[in-house]
Amino acid sequence: MSYFDAASAAPLHPVARQALLASLDEGWADPARLYREGRRARMLLDAAREAAAEAVGCRADELVFTSSGTRAVHAGIAGALAGRHRIGRHLIVSAIEHSSVLHAADAHEAGGGSVTQIEVDRQGRVTPAAYAAALRPDTALACLQSANHEVGTVQPVAEVATVCREAGVPLFVDAAQSLGWGSVEGDWSVLAASAHKWGGPSGVGLLVVRKGVRFAAQGPADERESGRAAGFENLPAIVAAAASLRAVRAEAEQEAVRLRELTERIRVRVARSVPDVEVVGDPERRLPGIVTFSCLYVDGETLLHELDREGFSVSSGSSCTSSTLTPSHVLKAMGVLSEGNVRVSLPTGTAEEDVERFLAVLPGAVAGVREKLGAPVPAASVQQDVLVVDALGKRCPIPVIELAKVIGDVPVGGTVRVLSDDEAARLDIPAWCEMRGQEYVGEEPADRGSAYTVRRVS
Amino acid sequence: MSYFDAASAAPLHPVARQALLASLDEGWADPARLYREGRRARMLLDAAREAAAEAVGCRADELVFTSSGTRAVHAGIAGALAGRHRIGRHLIVSAIEHSSVLHAADAHEAGGGSVTQIEVDRQGRVTPAAYAAALRPDTALACLQSANHEVGTVQPVAEVATVCREAGVPLFVDAAQSLGWGSVEGDWSVLAASAHKWGGPSGVGLLVVRKGVRFAAQGPADERESGRAAGFENLPAIVAAAASLRAVRAEAEQEAVRLRELTERIRVRVARSVPDVEVVGDPERRLPGIVTFSCLYVDGETLLHELDREGFSVSSGSSCTSSTLTPSHVLKAMGVLSEGNVRVSLPTGTAEEDVERFLAVLPGAVAGVREKLGAPVPAASVQQDVLVVDALGKRCPIPVIELAKVIGDVPVGGTVRVLSDDEAARLDIPAWCEMRGQEYVGEEPADRGSAYTVRRVS
DSSP: OEEOBTTTOOOOOHHHHHHHHHHHHHSOSOTTOOSHHHHHHHHHHHHHHHHHHHHHTSOGGGEEEESSHHHHHHHHHHHHHHHTTTTOOEEEEETTSOHHHHHHHHHHHHTTOEEEEEOOOTTSOOOHHHHHHHOOTTEEEEEEESBOTTTOBBOOHHHHHHHHHHTTOOEEEEOTTTTTTOOOOSOOSEEEEEGGGTTOOSSOEEEEEOTTOOOOOOSSOOSSGGGTSOSOOOHHHHHHHHHHHHHHHHHHHHHHHHHHHHHHHHHHHHHHHSSSEEEESOSSSBOSSEEEEEETTOOHHHHHHHHHHTTEEOBOOSGGGSTTSOOOHHHHHHTOOOTTEEEEEOOTTOOHHHHHHHHHHHHHHHHHHHHHHTOOOOOOOOOOSEEEEEOTTOOTTHHHHHHHHHGGGSOTTOEEEEEEOOTTHHHHHHHHHHHHTOEEEEEEEOSSSEEEEEEOOO | OEEOBTTTOOOOOHHHHHHHHHHHHHSOSOTTOOSHHHHHHHHHHHHHHHHHHHHHTSOGGGEEEESSHHHHHHHHHHHHHHHTTTTOOEEEEETTSOHHHHHHHHHHHHTTOEEEEEOOOTTSOOOHHHHHHHOOTTEEEEEEESBOTTTOBBOOHHHHHHHHHHTTOOEEEEOTTTTTTOOOOSOOSEEEEEGGGTTOOSSOEEEEEOTTOOOOOOSSOOSSGGGTSOSOOOHHHHHHHHHHHHHHHHHHHHHHHHHHHHHHHHHHHHHHHSSSEEEESOSSSBOSSEEEEEETTOOHHHHHHHHHHTTEEOBOOSGGGSTTSOOOHHHHHHTOOOTTEEEEEOOTTOOHHHHHHHHHHHHHHHHHHHHHHTOOOOOOOOOOSEEEEEOTTOOTTHHHHHHHHHGGGSOTTOEEEEEEOOTTHHHHHHHHHHHHTOEEEEEEEOSSSEEEEEEOOO
8 A cells, every 4th residue: 555645644653653652651640740650741741842842943831732733723823813802803814724724714703803815826825915915903813824735835934924023913824734844934923733744643733822922822721731722631642743753854854855856756747647637736835745636527536446446545625525525625726627636645755666656557547537437539510609518416527527528519719508516616617728728708607506608719 | 659649640551552552553544534544544433432432321423532531521511501502601510520610611601601609518519409409591501520530429410410301401421530430320411531531541532412412512613523523533542542441341340349448448547547637528429449638737748749759649639739829629619628638549450558558658657747847736825815826928737737736725715816818728727627626716807818716615
């Protein structure tokens, strides 16, 4: 098996495993107690905090351990917002934050706050200027991820932090995807991260609040972790998290070069060997281990199953792979194709042979899925000026396949109206037009779902 | 070393350790993913949920795993309150709940809700009648622990659940201290527990919400664990928690008899071998492994250090051992002595010899602390009718020691006024009077602190 989904959860690093085992025997007692076992637990906790703070580049008393990255995000955003509620209740987030950030923003909005979403370009990048334009006198907090979890695009955090700092607004950084590779540059105020993304155990997040940042922890009071993370400290996991962060950092520079070469190979070779594919995300400013592409006329779930059968574990932002049947909000915000989407995220230590085998298997897997779905082959016949395709009740990628099948049936200048009630079509039909050089005219409400009009240009 | 603080955190059970190790290799992937590693993680998670549900006595789909017992308590109370906010915002808690419950109640009150505390008797027990009297038309939720964490008293949960059920009010049960010994009887609605109390790893709590109970999870949305526990599942720890719960349950009946005999031995022998001691908590309806006593004229922190030097790890509810310098709210609610307080909570498997050694060491340790503090020895001299003792600025147990030193200096019928600004004196002076058969007249505000008046009766 080749596990290529490190951005979801990385396999446990050997150092994490070792540290976890050692501290199971030494670190189970309550670090708040005065007796021997408690004092030993306290020493382990203090040492882990020092090590993690050094890796983050902060003071030890600015860092607390939470029970997950999600908890760190929720607690960090809620605390920073509450700390500045007198200034206002306006929150800025980028459109491609992790769902934990967007859910925290939704909760803030439901509670009466206001939220501005910063749009991204087709590579998935925000601009500092967009943040500057969104800042208001009542802005309590701005949020920006250090790098995107689905497409790997690295964000201009330091520049956005400067813009925020000038306006006196703290910047919250979700560093979950990048902290294993290096500390986050710039003058940020609050930072969250998750140990199981860098090869630490699950059950540990980091929340860092810089000195001087107004912060009011929310929820019932609790004495542990400076009152910022309620509940008994998960000490063995905390020790393992800190030890593995130090270990992956020691290997980071060299491994980054190696993985970047492997993902670059995938970027280039997939575009060459798979027809009708769109490789997405910033080709330069990106994480070393993530590469994402979308295949026209392909059902993401079926492709994942095919790859799984071949021994590859990858993930997808296609609508058919989500429980809500909506495509990834990241791909949507970037305006790129979401159908047949595949994210490859290589864990550290991935062997070159495994990547080569993936590249050998992929074209056949994609072709197989397309064949099953009856994807279009060039054809020509009687031509009508306006052609209506009824794809109601059909899910991604069928509406686009139906469109592609008939576009040749209208003359250049003629239009095809696709009726669809699939949420993914809203994203994928315009994306198909862009890839195919056809004109996307627009969308209108229909009796059921929407009607998407496409004009044949060539 | 003899670790006698299982009620804080139990050492890892061998089965927990074994299960944790096994699932570190099998259970690190995201159980929401469709590929092989994800499916394997999902199977482990489902099996752990089935096993935990069986031990609790609930359906698997009623149980979610949280990141700690505290999180289970916070999420359970907040969700149950929100689920019934249309009925009202009145919350009932017992006065001796775990601090996580009381902190949740404080947060509810700070948010505009109202809270009624149910008093306990001198054994630390509530009555169903007190709950019945507290129920109101606007009561959203009532809370009662299954057994007390400081004194071991078992509560009449089933009877209180019946009273609540008749009024249509759900009962939340904090079962942290008892779940390892058996399932909680009665028709409760919501239940919370913590794995590291039964020998499971830290980082895992259980939250059970019975079908039909109105529940609205609070905080930002999250798809995991039925939306009731945000964050990536800590799967290896969850597997270890479920496996160890099953293991301790298999040993519970036999071990309960053994530990009950050992704690009974401590109850009897401490009362006999240590002068001026009060053994607290219900002598019959109690947890097998917990015994708690308070020693007059003893500073709890110093006694803990002495016992630690002798190789015993115990905890204390004395004010001097808390970061806030206030005595345990449990001892306070029971109206028992808090000075020189020691809680012995035996982990499963505690050897009889260790308990015997503790009983051999304790009287000398207590006597040593008393000698250092200059505790009273019988004396008689000039007698005044009213005597004022200035104990301002002096901390527990000094005010009581000063009182005891001079009570013999006033004639029978005369009074002693103790001036004290120590919070613990409010509890300990009346408790001393009760133990000594002297009359506690009352408390008045003084220039600094309070004046406590005691009349000599004998």
